[in-house]
Amino acid sequence: MYSLLNEMLLNLRQRNGWTQEELSELSGVSVRTIRNLETGKVSHPRRASLRLLSSVLDPEGRQAFLMKQLTHAGLAAPWNGTKSPQNALVGRDEDLRFLSGVIRERRLVVLVGPGGVGKTRLAMALAESATDGPVNGVSVIDLGSLPAEGDEPRQSYERVSAAVTKERLHPSHLVVLDNAEHLAPSVTRLSRRLLSDHPGLRLIITSRLRLAMDAACTWEVTPLRTDSSCARGGLPPAVELVLQRTRTSYPGLADTMDPAQVQRLCQLLDGIPRYLEIAAERLRSVSLEDLLALLENDAKLEVLRSVDGSLLPHQRDIVRSVEWSLALLDPALRSFLSRLASISGEFSLQDIERFPSSASSAPPAPFPPLDIVQMLAQLADHSLVQVVRGDVYRYRVLSCVRSVVLSAAEHAIPVDA
Known part of the structure; x- marks a missing residue:
């Protein structure tokens, strides 16, 4: 079935004057596998086996070429379903x-x-x-x-x-x-x-x-870093992602953008790659300065909507994405998250009791310390509260989550509606 593979491996082995047993000893691949590869009995050979054989059959540096030929012949591991996009993985x-x-x-x-x-x-x-x-x-x-x-x-x-x-x-x-x-x-x-x-x-x-x-x-899997301290002389990963996506779609535009402004954009969007990619797409029709102004005025819920038809409905904008997560919470956890959303920035366990619920200015009902710990753990398990680990643990609700939760509370809309 795979004549190219049969001929390639057979010819290379015979050119070196080796028997199948000798090639097996040199490569670490079993005689049975070598025999099956040369006769075409293996429909989907393991790439690990092919690499081992290539390292022996092609010791002078043509291994990459050999693997490329094998891949082009359809011999890479079969893949069913969605494949990775062609753009580079940034910051991971x-x-x-x-x-x-x-x-x-x-x-x-x-x-x-x-x-x-x-x-x-x-x-x-x-x-x-x-x-x-x-x-x-x-x-x-x-x-x-x-x-x-x-x-x-x-x-x-x-x-x-x-x-x-x-x-x-x-x-x-x-x-x-x-x-x-x-x-x-x-x-x-x-x-x-x-x-x-x-x-x-x-x-x-x-x-x-x-x-x-x-x-x-x-x-x-945490948001991409937005602070310069992690860049090691280069750009923070979140900034690099925005510039790369912009450069791919609109060559030359990225070179005109102020990295400090791009960094501010990334901070406003919590370093979340999908939101950063939507923002990069928006730069096609809105200047970076205007986009920042919209986000500074907390218009991110309206501005960041993807037109990518390959995404599921709850992945195309911030509101539906957050609501998808909120729908998995019971009423007590949603109420507790609403209180946490009223806290801007990082907070400690002790800070929680000092803040009223976002839906009311009345003094908050006290939470027993054990309940606070348990509910924080559950919200962290749902990826709705980020844990900032250090000598003293602190917590934060991503600004995009805060915006959706506070907007729902302000309009008296159930957060899982």
């Missing part, structure tokens, strides 16, 4: 470096973080990196369009299970379950079953809500 080098090692050693990685922070983009990059190692096939399954768990957990589980089991899972397959927060119990249950039934399977799950899975490596 350390995350990707660490997680690439984790996915080789462990079978379950959960990426958690607020809406728009880049969980899906990082998951795609991580899946791509895994195809160079232990993975021989990738399936990306977007759960965002499925109904929320609600009061029918059995039907919810069956829907999630059907979305996954329709994929042909090969040994050493990697499955990405994207946008899982509204289906957390079903996804948790199904993940445990998949890992048990398929010993070679690996899972990457993205969710705004932390999942209760002890076996998982749970990684917090």
